[in-house]
Amino acid sequence: MTEKDFKTRYIRARKAVIERDFANLNDMQIKAVTATEGPLLLLAGAGSGKTTVLINRIANLLRYGKASDSEELPENASEAELKILEDAAKDENYPDIAEARRLSALEPCEPWRVIAITFTNKAADELKTRLERMLGADARDIWAQTFHSACVRILRSHADKLGYDRSFTIYDTSDSLSVIKHIAKELDISDKEFPPKSILNYISKAKDEFQTAADFYTQASAMNDIRRKIIGQAFIAYSKRLKDANAMDFDDLIYNTVLLLESNKDVRDYYQKLFKYVLIDEYQDTNNLQYRLAAALTGKRGNICVVGDDDQSIYKFRGATIENILSFEKQFKNARVIRLEQNYRSMGNILGAANAVIRNNQARKGKELWTKKDMGEKLTLYIAQNEDDEARYVASSILKSVELGENFRDNAVLYRINAQSNKIEYSLKRNSIPYRIIGGTRFFDRQEIKDILAYLCVILSPQDELRLTRVVNNPPRGIGEKTVETAQSIAVAEGSALFEVLRNANRYPALERSAVKLRQFANMIDDLRLLSESTPLDELFDIVLDKTGYVRALELKPTDENTARIENIGELKTNILSYIKETGETSLAGFLDEVALYSDIDNYDNDSNCVTLMTMHSAKGLEFDNVYIIGVEEGIFPGIRSIGEPEEMEEERRLCYVGITRARKNLTLICARQRMLFGRTSANNPSRFVEEIPSEFIERKAALRNDSFTTRPEVSSYSASPKKSYLNERPKYSTALPQKQDVSMSFKVGDAIIHTAFKDGVIVKLTPMGGDSLVEIEFESGVKRLMLKAAAEHMRKK
């Protein structure tokens, strides 16, 4: 055997042995798992098993290193070893597979030398969990983190090199917003002409382009752009304010990490040497800064694997640039591209529709999803009379699917804008269909939570002026706004921290009147800080609640709202306890980091049997058997703002693609002939996206014209006439259908009934309400309250 022969055979056999570990993957997936070296762009279509590939890829790196993608042989590779490999490759029941595997490894990677970056905590957690399940405890050392948490981790060791204290705090968007508002007031910038949010947007964009506040201002001056000059001033003040408070906003976390890596050779060398393999998930959602971060972490070794789907890029509005994925091959030389197009989620008709819609986009790499499943049900397009009809239709079909044995949790209602959820909610409520809404105010954005956390922040670092001013008179301590302002100007004049001024309030004549209260407050914080050094977090939390009197103030006025707030604070305590339990950490600093980067506590209970309501944006990454997309109309989806804007339109179309591909079995699109939104009624045409779906994949259904739907029957207090049908898949005659009326009227208390979704029940109460009745029915699963007319459609007397 020549040396060359030996080498070829060895490499082939070794690869075959490795691939045995990944036999449950398809060919493309195996390629993606084994192409370990150099830049790799993985175009992973919706439902193509992207996370599975990511996990298996990491497993391959840890077990076999670069062996599956290298021509290198181990030193002194022998013919005996080759025989073992070849036999193991051939024989599924090879006895000493462990030995073959050992021989197949080539520089296996240590877990802490793999960094896998995601966008959301949820994705990071999923990655961590699945990695640990596959690889055991070793997996815990893998850097499976979000962009932001990875940056925090790096900055906590090196922030001093950028002039920050390593214990810097993190400002979230609303913190940033209040800083901007204060600055705008100080600089006398009108919030009419310069909305704080838009100023923040400029700042964020500038950081994305790696521009400092000074750069921004200079540039604006050079261009003589008065607007940008004013924004530049705000930017400069904002940066100073944060720096003085030793705080970073979300953009700073990434910006500063990039700055650190690009400007400090030692640090750069350290991390580039550390990370042998860099993986980035959801690459289509990255912005310019994140690209630079990825490049800086990767270094010359070039082992970067990005996973993404250009067709699912839907976050342009928050800075994501599809350009990153489209030009990956230019940015990283000799990149390989692998497409994952086999879909494991949806039936054929759904994929046919998805492919047909997305094909209309220009800016894309090009992909076609396919499946081994059969065509399944055609999609349904329901043309409703109005938004009430739409909502009724959704509720009614969900009940039908439940009747056929599905669970509520198999259903999702998706929409373009949150405002659309209202009517659906009412309709689901009327039918006692359990649901949950994703989106809306997040737990950590709630006032009381922010207040308590602000206390904790101040205790940790009193120079955090933003949080300090938030809590100084909350609960009321008789420290007025004026007083705080005076103290602030003294601090500025002296060049000292606001907290110092409060602490020494008696020294300043201007603060004479409130000096006692101010010092009391400062002493309280000082005491708490002293305590925080030796007290575990959970105990400290209770003490803070007590000493600050926050909860006591709420208890004094037990309104519903305050009761809820107290409950939320209790919830926060629960959170702290589980944090301690999970991490074993009892320090305040660690917890505040976690909280700053963790926003969704509500999303934890995904096992309850509920219909899910959310925007299509929030639905990305999820899947359901039955999906309803509502408001599929020109002006809503695509939104009015994107009509006439080709790029925006493509983004809407991608959103549509995301929506469609959430469905496993049934997809219903609904548009209404007439709709009231934001108090205005309009008649919209069906969305162009519907027109883009060939009729072979979709079936049209329409509510027949029925005048009763143009008025709003369910609130018809003027008419007790119970003639109108609530479910309108029936022709118009229903208005005159006497039996119909009899059906809903004939139920009385004590009747035993069968409901299609809730099965056997007994009517326990009937309360007339408007032209309808509230009926309470005792089912096995408990007492449900339904509106009789709606419910009558789904039940009959036993």
Place this chain on the structure above:
DNA sequence: CGCACCACAATTTTT
């Protein structure tokens, strides 16, 4: 200082 009332605006969202 807190509460009530009125004007106004309202894609999409994560960290």
Place this chain on the structure above:
DNA sequence: TTGTGGTGCG
């Protein structure tokens, strides 16, 4: 239509 933020009054 709904929620929020600002102003003015008690």
